[in-house]
Amino acid sequence: MSAEDAWRALRGVTAARIGLGRSGSAQTTRAVLDFAMAHALARDAVRTPLAWDVLEAALAALGQRCVHVASAAPDRDVYLRRPDLGRRLAAASRERVVAACPEPRELLIVIGDGLSSTGVAANAPGLVAALLRLVQDGGWTLGPIVLAAQARVALGDEVAESVGARAVLMLIGERPGLSSPDSLGAYLTYAPRVGRRDAERNCVSNIRAGGLAPAEAAFRLAWLLRAAFVRRLSGVQLKDESDVARELANARPGALARDGEGH
């Protein structure tokens, strides 16, 4: 086996940029440009505004009504410098969400742009579609879907608290890596209110093509939701044991057939 063959075999066990070769003490032209493109994709994920109208249309096709809100960070530059502002609602947004959801609901889904608009655009509609079936199974009342611009994870707390939701699912674009610019994260918070700490949330991350499939993510989130409603808490005290449920379900063929349609 040549050295090049040996490297090729090892690229199957790691996505690390190994065996790149060199031009003197520098990287080859090919490696430099590949890296530059990966960085450009990640930069665009952070900087490109989310196409909210496209997302709203996709959710309407799932029969969902949407309400638009914004955080207190007026633009992307402020958003990046001031995470505290991205966690709070702009004044007018609070009234809008209350008007759109006059009655208390058990569950509110908030979709925030976060740090990757491409992650949201690519993965949020599929995840919501998979979630809706499980929400129906759970019998939980669901409010309109809240679309939140310049949002951090904790923004969902204020949104949900203002309409009296028992739990909130925040679906948000994750900080992009070079190999994963389009990743969506989902955060579950029980009894959401302003000031909740990150340790009081459960997170299902890396939802993307090549990562966690939307149907699988929805299964885990529904499992966590059910457990959170029973135990009346979320976070580090609520350990994700959905894999056990998954194994039990797999032992009974057909039990997950509906969930599997999301693939």
Place this chain on the structure above:
Amino acid sequence: MYRARWHHVSYEFADLRELLAKATPPRAGDALAGIGARSATENVAAKMALADVPLARFLCEAVVPYEEDEVTRLIIDGHDAAAFAPVSHLTVGGFRDWLLSDAVDGAVLGALAPGLTPEMVAAVSKIMRNQDLILAARKVHLVTRFRNSIGLPGRLSVRLQPNHPTDDRRGIAASIVDGLLYGCGDAVIGVNPASDNVGRIVELLCMLDDIVARFAIPTQSCVLTHVTTTLEAIGRGAPVDLVFQSIGGTQAVNTSFGVTLALLEEARAAALALRRGTVGDNVMYFETGQGSALSADAHHGVDQQTLEARAYAVARRFAPLLVNTVVGFIGPEYLYDGKQIIRAGLEDHFCGKLLGLPMGCDVCYTNHAEADQDDMDVLLTLLGAAGVTFVMGVPGADDIMLNYQSTSFHDALYLRDVLSLRPAPEFAAWLARMGIADDAGRLLPEAPTRRLLEHVGGLAP
């Protein structure tokens, strides 16, 4: 009260804490905390007022209360007045001139280090330009040892960072072999594990130890897990070379990291008892970074650069082999862009070196910071000129586990090439023995790639 006048305008600063914060070059974290200067003129006025403060003043006005904070107690109780004597009459401004003067060399600075507090060093850094930070840090010579000698003049060491998102042993070993073939790994072969499971950590420690032993590499390995996990691994008989821990500059931030000075002492004693070093017994590896205290809500209204220097007071207590400031990892809310990251990297390196530490730097950035590879080239080159002890080597600069960009094996080659720097001498001799590099340190075309890769193929996942 501290004051400065410029023509007919006077500026006042209530205490050292406010003065230090307002004298700091602009950065996002201090603005986020609401403690930075409100204008460019206030920033310069604060520098002027700070330049007039006697160094001795820092011994009687603590920025974090002595009663509340064990890091302050460590700084004050551990201060060496005899070592401080040569500069005890100077102001901060006078200290800058003294540091840069021709009469002050590495021997003088080495003797002075125990007499300096982190606040003094942070203060003088705030009135220094980037070139001053390079000139002064370059004078310091400091050597630490475990299985090789790190920090000798004309040398640049590299931490080989072969991370993998699921800790796959073949994946990690493949990245290690790649790095070794580029002459990297003399500072440490150090893995950030995805798992904190003790059994998994022990497996990784054994795999690293096996590679180091099989190829008789004069270097040390480390799995960068929490100090309590490393203690458990030592208890299970795992081959631990270095104890790793992230540390910060206040007791409160260290509490958020789950450590105390006593716990770090316990871990150091456990590693020393293993007697695994062959040429020295520096067994600790610390990582730090500006902004960690603010992000843990543990900053006491002190600016992030001063708190970073206080973390070095924690580090020096434990005679570390390596201290690494992970400068751009924390994100743009603390260091917004390439300019702020470059400045912070030079400050951290200078402050650590003056306090007597073997400072390396993870020259790095995240994808939501306003920075790119060109900024990293600038900081890497400046740190090389400043005499940085070690930098990171990550395959292609892309850390696929931690999702950020660091420096690559090629970047280390570049820096050694352009500044005529060599690896640690024991490691350089090994590279020659293996046929990876020639005696002058140049990589050879016929490297023993196959032999090294065959070892990887035999590993379990």
